[in-house]
Amino acid sequence: MAARPLVVPTPKDPFRFKLLLLGEPATGKSSIAHRWAEDSFTEQYEATIGMDFFAKDMGRLVVDVWDISGHPEFTDMRRNLYRETRGVCLVYDITVRSTFEALDTWLLEAYNNGVEKTYLYHAVAGNKLDLKGRRVVSRQEAEAWCVSRRFSYFEMSASTGEGVGELFQELSDQARLGP
Ligand SMILES: Nc1nc2c(ncn2[C@@H]2O[C@H](COP(=O)(O)OP(=O)(O)OP(=O)(O)O)[C@@H](O)[C@H]2O)c(=O)[nH]1
Numbered sequence: 001m002a003a004r005p006l007v008v009p010t011p012k013d014p015f016r017f018k019l020l021l022l023g024e025p026a027t028g029k030s031s032i033a034h035r036w037a038e039d040s041f042t043e044q045y046e047a048t049i050g051m052d053f054f055a056k057d058m059g060r061l062v063v064d065v066w067d068i069s070g071h072p073e074f075t076d077m078r079r080n081l082y083r084e085t086r087g088v089c090l091v092y093d094i095t096v097r098s099t100f101e102a103l104d105t106w107l108l109e110a111y112n113n114g115v116e117k118t119y120l121y122h123a124v125a126g127n128k129l130d131l132k133g134r135r136v137v138s139r140q141e142a143e144a145w146c147v148s149r150r151f152s153y154f155e156m157s158a159s160t161g162e163g164v165g166e167l168f169q170e171l172s173d174q175a176r177l178g179p
């Protein structure tokens with residue numbers, strides 16, 4: 001059987017937009033990426049080994065999603081993944097407060113590893129909205145955190161798909177405004 005063609009991301013291409021999904025383990029980064037790219041969801045947790053890569057043509061723009069493991073054992077490996085990033089989406093789980101409190105640390109890791117802040121698209125995703133009954137971080141608190149930093153805020157459920165499209169739609173709309 002012929003090998004599948006190797007598709008290499010080309011982050012220097014002006015029509016490709018490199019978006020990192022960052023956040024604590026098990027917050028749902030991979031699930032969001034799968035929902036966006038394939039409209040699928042798996043209940044079983046399979047921790048990402050290092051990183052995973054998804055791409056989708058959104059019209060004038062191809063969005064490259066770099067789905068990065070949140071586990072500390074990959075901290076060294078992650079350092080090499082931050083270059084030429086154009087957007088960062090920080091993911092937390094609305095049912096686990098420590099994942100919200102870790103967002104600053106994730107941002108710092110990105111900045112400390114060469115992510116250029118100036119023209120960066122910043123978003124926060126509060127995931128697992130289907131588990132409303134177990135919610136411990138309120139929308140108001142998360143929104144306030146984002147407003148003070150001028151980041152976009154989205155709530156979503158990778159499980160039901162609610163809200164996932166909005167993040168990527170805003171991203172591609174905003175990116176179109178660029179030079
Ligand atoms: N109920 C519910 N479960 C979710 C949702 N998103 C993800 N999960 C579950 O949460 C677990 C972790 O999801 P992942 O997407 O693997 O998490 P991750 O952030 O990629 O984790 P790492 O790769 O280890 O950093 C899995 O069991 C998913 O099925 C959601 O919106 N609702």
Ligand SMILES: [Mg+2]
Nearest residue numbers: 029030047048
């Ligand atoms: Mg993952």
